[in-house]
Amino acid sequence: MEVLVSERATQTVYGAIEAQLPALRRFAQRLSRSASDREDLIQETVMRALRSSHHFHPDTRLRSWLFTIMRNTFNTEYRRRCREPVGLDDAIIERTGMAAPQEWAVRRSELHCALRRIPPRSRRTLLLVAMGVSYIDTARLCGCEIGTVKSRVNRARKMLEDEIGRPGAS
Template sequence: MDALVSEPVSQTVHAGIEAQLPALRRFAQQLTRSASDREDLIQETVMRALRSSHQFHPNTKLRSWLFTIMRNSFNTEYRRRCREPVGLDDGLLERASIMAPQEWAVRRSELRCALRRLPPRSRRTLLLVAMGVSYIDTARLCDCEIGTVKSRVNRARKKLEDDIGRPGAQ
């Protein structure tokens, strides 16, 4: 029985939406600034109304129902846009966050001096791991156990941190 009641209501909604388009355009103009956003909002409202036409109650004003759908669509899109980061020029963030070349030169010099102060075995082990050699292969190359490699790397990192500090912490 509900299907019989909702069928004429659905047809009424479909017919009434076209008559309400000028009012929807005026309301969308109050909500949005750009013409393309306005058209998108109207289209989204009509699509949602058509999808939900079976939920329309005959004793409700169609115009009010459509305006509620439009306002909810606008609010949903507004919240979504607030969560999205604003587009930036490609590479702008990288260019803005890179230290000046002089600072890099100073840091490189500090690192070289600190590496020279490490014991030769620890220095070799740390450099192998830093270059991407696995702990197992480093253990084979240094002729020691994998646990020794891990200990050497850990002690060397701590020594470097004590000597020159953490990168970026100033």
């Protein structure tokens, strides 16, 4: 019964977010001059809101919650852009960048091999969670219960740790 109530509430939030898209577009126009940057900002805001919909409290105003997410997203992107070089061609940036040390290339190769040895269901579940998909959404995508998702992720992490060692440990 709780799962049904939770799913209905989530669907209600999804519909309410969709109804707020025109207001989000207007707010994004105030924050960004570029049309493509505005669309990216709206998309990122909606994605973050959907990922965090389980944190939304029904007694708060959805529009204010979404605007806060958009403003924080914009500020984060602005700070990131301030740290990047301006006006350089991508080809120049690639040439000035440092190549990854050989150790990282070896670790990446080890990780790929270790991931291939994890059973497909557990691997898919682990990768979804690692990409930031919530446990609830991962359970829906994999067609299983949340407890199953948590078990699969835990087992997959354990297998990776046994295979390639703990991150940061030498």
